[in-house]
Amino acid sequence: MPELPLGSATFRAAAVDLGGSSGRVVSATVDGDRLRIDGVHRFRNRAFTDELGLRWDAQRLYRDAVAGLAALRREGPAFASVGVDAWSGDYGLLAYDGLLDAPFHQRDARTDRSFPLVDAILPAADAFRDTGVTALPIMTIYQLMADREAGRLDTVQRMLLMPDLLAHWLGAEEVAEATNVSSTGLALPRGAGWDAGRIDALGLPARIFPEIVAPGTVTGRVAGGILAPGDATDITAVASHDTASAVIAVPARDEDFAFVSCGTWILTGVEVDRLITSDRAREAGFTNELGLDGTVRFLRIAAGLWIINECMREWGLDGWGARSTAARRELLARADTAPGTGVPIDTGDPRLLRPGQMTARIAELVAEAGGRMPTDRAAVVRLVLESLGAFVARQVDEAAALSGVDVRVIHLVGGGSESSILAQAVADRSGRDVVAGPSEATSMGNILVQARAHGAVLGSLGDLRRVVRASTELRRYEPVRR
Secondary structure (H helix, E strand, O other): OOOOOOOOOOEEEEEEEEOOOEEEEEEEEEEOOEEEEEEEEEEEOOOEEEOOEEEOOHHHHHHHHHHHHHHHHHOOOOOOEEEEEEOOOOEEEEEOOEEOOOOEOOOOOOHHHHHHHHHHHOOHHHHHHHHOOOOOOOOHHHHHHHHHHOOOOOOOOEEEEHHHHHHHHHOEOOEEEHHHHOOOOOEOHHHOOEOHHHHHHOOOOHHHOOEEEOOOOEEEEOOOOOOOOOOOOEEEOOOOEHHHHHHHOOOOOOOOEEEEEEOOEEEEEEEEOOOOOOHHHHHOOOEEEEOHHHOEEEEEEEEOOHHHHHHHHHOOOOOOOHHHHHHHHHHHHHHHHOOOOOOOOOOOOHHHHOOOOHHHHHHHHHHHOOOOOOOOHHHHHHHHHHHHHHHHHHHHHHHHHHHOOOOOEEEEEOHHHHOHHHHHHHHHHHOOEEEEOOOOHHHHHHHHHHHHHOOOOOOOHHHHHHHHHHHOOOEEEOOOOO
C-alpha cells in the first residue's frame, strides 16, 4: 500500500534543546513528509560552584537561547511555534519576585543526605512496584527533599522543571509537561498527575506543583521583543524530557527495536505499552518513563559522552574556540585508527559519574579488568567508546529479556550516533544490526510534536517516525562477529 502524505502546509518552528554540557536552538521546516533543518545555533552550558554547591546558570542559558532564536529568525520566515526540551531532574524555584536563586545541579552532593530521608518514608523498592520509576539521587524528589530540609521552600510559589522554566520566561504559562514529570519520582503512573499522597508524605508544599499538560499543548505565545516585531509565535509543550523527544525521532519501522540515545548520558531501552515493575527490573537498574501518546520508555540511564567530555576537560580541550574544536576533531579522528585494547571497562560504574580526575578513574577500572591503561589520548577515547558499546549491548539484552521485546535492530540516535566506533562496537557486542542517526534526534522529535499540534503533520507516532526516515541519511552497521 502506498504511503499517504502526512500534511500539506509548510510549517517553520524552532526547538530549544538544552543538554548538560551544551545547548542549541534548531530551526526547521516541515513540508508534507519531509523535515528540513535550516539552522543551528549552539552555545555552551557549564555549571558553576558557589558557597551552596553545584548550580546551573539558568538565566545565562535563557539569554543564549533567546540569542539563538533571534539569530535564526533573522535568517528565515517567522516561526509558527517554539518548543523547549532539556535534561530531567533539575528545576527552578519561583518566589514572588522571580527565580529564588540559581537552580542546583543534579550531581550536587546535597542529595547524599536527602536520599536516605526519602527512602525511610517511601522505600525505593515499594516506589518502583507502585510507579515503575527507579530511585536515582539525581531525581527531583530527592532534590526537593534537600530543599525542604534547608528551608528553601518556605517562600516558593512554584517549582518549574528546567524546560518549563525557560518556556515560562519566553512567555508560557507556569505548567509542567507530562513526560518530564514522569521521571521526577513524584508522579502517578502513566501520566495520571502528581502523586498527592507521596508529596504529602514528604511534607512538600502542594502549592509549588504546577498543572500538568500533555505534549502538543499550546501554553502561551513568545513575548514581544524576543523575535521580530509583529511575530505571533506560539509556545508549544513538546515531549520536554530530552530523551522522550529523541525517542520520538527513532526511525523505526516496527516494534522490534531497542533505542540508544547517546549524549552526555546514554539511555538504552525498549518502547512498550505497559509498566515493567518486577524486582528483577529494579535490581537491573531500569526505570519506566512516559513517552509520546501513552508509550512507555523502559530504559537504563548511565554515563555516556560525559566520560569523554571530562577527559577532554582534563586535557584542556573543552574550549569553544576554533583551536580547541580543531584539536578535538583531530583527536576523535585519530581514535578511529587507534588500536583497540580488547579489555572494555564497565562504563556503568558509579565512579565515572563524578566530575574531575576522569582518566585516573578509567585507569583504575582498566586495572581491575586486567588490562593496561593506554598512554595515547586517542586510544583512551577509543577505549571509552568501545566500552560504551559493550555496556549498551548488555543493556539491550537485559531490556529484551525483561520486556519480552524481540529486538531485531538497535537504533542509535543523538550525538553518539556520529561515532562509527561506538556504533560498530554495539553491533559487534550485541550481534544485531545498528542503525545510526539522526544525530539531531532530540530537536527533530521536538519539532515534529509542534508540527503535529499545529496540523502540519497528521497521524500517529509511527507517522512522525516516517517523516524522520524520509528526512535523514541513516547508516547501518552489521556485526563483524556473531
